[in-house]
Amino acid sequence: MDFRDTPDEAAFRAEVRAWLAEHLIGEFAALGGRGGPADEHGFDLRVEWEKLLGTDRWLGLSWPEEYGGRDASFAEQIIFSEEYAKADAPARVSFFGEGLFAPTLLAYGTDEQKRRFLPKIQSVEELWCQGYSEPNAGSDLANVATKAVLDGDQWVVNGQKVWTTLAHRAQWCFCVTRTDPASHGHHGLSYLLIPMDQPGVEVRPLKQMTGTAEFNEVFFSDARTDKANVLGEVSDGWKVAMATLGFERGTAFLSQQLGFQRELQDLIEVAQKRGATAHPVIRQELADSYIGVQIMKYSGMRMLTGLVKKGVLGPESSIGKLYWSNWHRTLGERAMHVLGADASIIADPIADPIADPIAEVTDGAESNYVLGELHRIFMFSRSETIYAGSSEIQRNIIGERVLGLPREPR
């Protein structure tokens, strides 16, 4: 047990810092830590920034060197994410490609598939989205009805996905489809890779409670993709889909969690400047959030150390997902406590903690509902206990697969 950097880790940390200091300047630095969930702020600029990351292989850090990565250890990935958060670098646009699809591709893809898709993720020429949920397949993902049938050298896809984040930005979709028409449940599903830019794919934005529209409905009407664009075996895609969920619940949000420390720090500063820290209840709440975010970090390190030993992340990753989503939701609620009456106005108190809150409304403006950072956390965090497996589903998984409690009668 030793939480200090080894000499190699220290050198790696210095390299990350130096790189960020050299590149995170000008308009990129001006983005601050902005962007990300419910904030499409500076999307195109963030794409440009991410291309820099890709060029120097910070995007794809963990991939094997033969696929353009740095083969970074978990410790190095944590170090990178820590320094990235500390530097207040922009939120990432390649989350679905780098965080979810790439590790699945590395585990289940053919060499050819890896060479086809990984470089374009790294060069940020191709963004990805996740086509899992459907109107009748949410928590019960195995209920997927979108169909794909082979027509010569191509799959023809028909059906509808929903809540598809960034589908309007993505070039590709990794998609759970039913390829065995006689099947039901988790049998007969395939993990298809579908290009988004084609006549058979229609993307309709859905506006969220945050006022932004990042998720979409996606309609497939005779959409096509090459026969080779299946990850894993045809009609045996459930385990591939689950592997992606494993990454989503396990390692993918690690960097986001390191960003949480910054959010709390910002909130503490707002509270101090506004004099809210004189209130004993607010003090208790801020201290409790601090405890929670530190434990998130310790548990993350414990999980990764275990991962190094065992090689795979089991259902234990649900514990982390349940933990961080709850912590963040509570932080959002506490931010509103800190703001007191000013919480009723959506202005951004981080920029100016003690000014009168001004968020002026003008008729005919493009949007009169632009959330300040604390309100964004307060609202967006409501989705975090729903996506990537709701908290109820995580508790079922923990109960049944970690603790071995009996399943519900079905």
Next chain:
Amino acid sequence: MNFAFSEEQDQLREAVGKFMESKSPSAEVRRLMETTVGFDPAIWKQMAQELGLQSLHLPEAHGGQGFTFVELGIVLEEMGKVLLCSPYFATVCLAANAIMNAGTDAQQGELLPGIASGDTIAALAFTEPNGKWDASGITMEAKGKGDAWTLEGTKMFVLDGHTANTIVVVAREAGSSGDDGIGFFVVDGEAKGLNRTALATMDQTRKQARLDFSGVAAKPLGDVGKGWAALSKTLDQAAVCIANEMVGGAQKVLDMAVEYAKVRVQFGRPIGSFQAIKHKCADMLLEVESGKSAAYYAAWAAAEDNEELPVVASLAKAYCSDAYFHAAAENIQIHGGIGFTWEHDAHLYFKRAKSSEILLGDATYHRELLAQRIGI
């Protein structure tokens, strides 16, 4: 970065775990908790002589083995699982640490070997009837100079104070206040003018005493008047220790609850198949695992004796206090009526959870302390 126990540490856990399971089954806990002394001297001796538990983290120069708080944490976690009835916490986690933090090398050489060998049972008497856990709670005044001091006043909530042969007392110089003027003193358990009363504790598995001092002769430990830093550090280390003990108990009640939820059948199905119960267990696991992350990390910080210690000590104490109590309470609920009986062990853990939460300051106290320590 490496958050894993070494092979040797895993072996230590296994050996201590086995010992605890065989020496401290429920029947033994129940027998000892009904006694005033509250522990079995034969087991105490075995712990010292066969397993070397009392000497674990003491310096080699004074009869110890020179291990760290990480190993000590492992031992405490295993003790917490079985509710070991023992003056171990008082002797090793409070008194010995106080002696190491406050005492000169010569004083340590005098006092620690007896603890290491198991001959000495020691206690740290610092809390008073005011029930405060900080410097402001220490009102007992010490009078004297050089090597000759006398103590006058009352100490309360002193763990194993009625059985200890050596009592480390915290008092202050007359007229001082706050962090100033604090001093440590050593008093023999049988000293003249010392009146010891065993208290009826809510948690019968950990004994407490009230100590009344009237003109008791005492030897100083370290510099009288400059003791606050040593006391503060001792309390932080003790908070780390109790956090590790608490996660052991919390794991145990989780195991009990899950086990019962698998076998108890109502409405034709195991109660663990109901989400209301299953989700409680899942939440308990989340809290127990989080508590372990906090307690282990804190043990490492204590082992390193680094500048993070004060913050992580309060962090771990606050989180583990809440997690253990919550788990112990849910365990009763999941057991239904049988969980409310004296016969069932659930209440023993519930009471230990509560007494551990109170000891050294509860979660609310430590969150406030933490807020101050991180500059809020």
